[in-house]
Amino acid sequence: ETGVTQTPRHLVMGMTNKKSLKCEQHLGHNAMYWYKQSAKKPLELMFVYNFKEQTENNSVPSRFSPECPNSSHLFLHLHTLQPEDSALYLCASSQDSGTGGKYEQYFGPGTRLTVT
Amino acid sequence: GEDVEQSLFLSVREGDSSVINCTYTDSSSTYLYWYKQEPGAGLQLLTYIFSNMDMKQDQRLTVLLNKKDKHLSLRIADTQTGDSAIYFCAERRNTGNQFYFGTGTSLTVIP
Numbered sequence: 001e002t003g004v005t006q007t008p009r010h011l012v013m014g015m016t017n018k019k020s021l022k023c024e025q026h027l028g029h030n031a032m033y034w035y036k037q038s039a040k041k042p043l044e045l046m047f048v049y050n051f052k053e054q055t056e057n058n059s060v061p062s063r064f065s066p067e068c069p070n071s072s073h074l075f076l077h078l079h080t081l082q083p084e085d086s087a088l089y090l091c092a093s094s095q096d097s098g099t100g101g102k103y104e105q106y107f108g109p110g111t112r113l114t115v116t
Numbered sequence: 117g118e119d120v121e122q123s124l125f126l127s128v129r130e131g132d133s134s135v136i137n138c139t140y141t142d143s144s145s146t147y148l149y150w151y152k153q154e155p156g157a158g159l160q161l162l163t164y165i166f167s168n169m170d171m172k173q174d175q176r177l178t179v180l181l182n183k184k185d186k187h188l189s190l191r192i193a194d195t196q197t198g199d200s201a202i203y204f205c206a207e208r209r210n211t212g213n214q215f216y217f218g219t220g221t222s223l224t225v226i227p
């Protein structure tokens with residue numbers, strides 16, 4: 001148990017559906033991240049929030065929409081996804097995303113998303 | 117290149133040593149990390165090394181860093197079946213303060 005929880009753990013959705021992934025961290029961290037994990041590919045950073053402000057958006061398609069209402073909660077809203085979006089979506093948090101320090105990240109267990 | 121590179125698969129016999137290799141991309145990266153991912157779970161930090169070190173040992177784990185070649189390795193001594201997992205190398209670059217991960221190396225320990 002890392003202190004980062006994600007729901008749901010598994011999600012199957014059609015291409016026309018709208019769904020949301022939720023992440024919650026109980027570690028008092030200031031930064032939260034969304035990653036996409038696909039087989040045989042490097043882990044892809046999608047979004048970074050630091051003190052609730054989005055600081056990074058790595059050219060992610062607009063069908064993925066993040067929301068960070070406070071420093072403990074992070075959402076990923078999904079709509080009109082494609083089959084190639086099927087992957088494991090991981091949430092992580094760290095003390096800060098700024099410079100200096102080791103700033104290790106703590107990961108949640110992930111949401112396994114299948115787009116049909 | 118732009119990617120952190122790792123071999124995809126490694127198999128070792130129980131009791132042998134495992135060596136997982138990684139090539140990273142940014143010589144100015146300050147911290148380099150090894151994470152472990154067990155089935156159905158997220159990534160868990162195993163160890164990290166600061167860029168001014170060339171070796172770090174923590175019980176059965178030894179991390180070696182060659183800054184000149186931008187090469188990082190993780191040695192697991194006396195590998196056990198419970199070490200079977202995916203191991204990710206990651207670098208924390210100074211530019212943009214982002215973490216960059218490799219593909220992960222799937223380690224299989226044969227009893």
